[in-house]
Amino acid sequence: MKIVKPAKAGTMESNDIYIMVYPNEKGNEIQLDSIVLKQFGKQIEKIIIDTLKELDVENALxxxxxxxxxxxxxxxxVETAIKRALE
Known part of the structure; x- marks a missing residue:
């Protein structure tokens, strides 16, 4: 799937995550800011990467x-933001 426009999903509320997706020509990139980055940063990145792979997304920031x-x-x-970016 190809990202054609920027899209977002989620909120900045407690126990939520705000995801923004942009087209990117350098492959998949992740910029993560988290209140639990030291404890769970790698797990969060893995979930994002796995979700991108499941949806066959190759060029997304x-x-x-x-x-x-x-x-x-x-x-x-992540799924919601990706689907919004495809429309």
Whole structure:
């Protein structure tokens, strides 16, 4: 899938994650800011990367601002942002 426009999903509320997706010509990139970065940063990045692979997204810049979201919330927000970026 090709990202054709910027899109976002989520909120900055506690226990949520705000995902912004942009077209990117350098492959998939992730910029993560999280209140639990030291403890769970690698896990959050893995969920984002795995979700991009599942959706066959190859050229996306994902900017994530995490407020303690659980794994399923992260996956849902990434999927929603990607689908909005395709329309």
């Amino acid at each position: 994902v900017v994530a601002k995490d407020r303690g979201a659980l794994d399923y919330t992260i996956k849902a927000r």
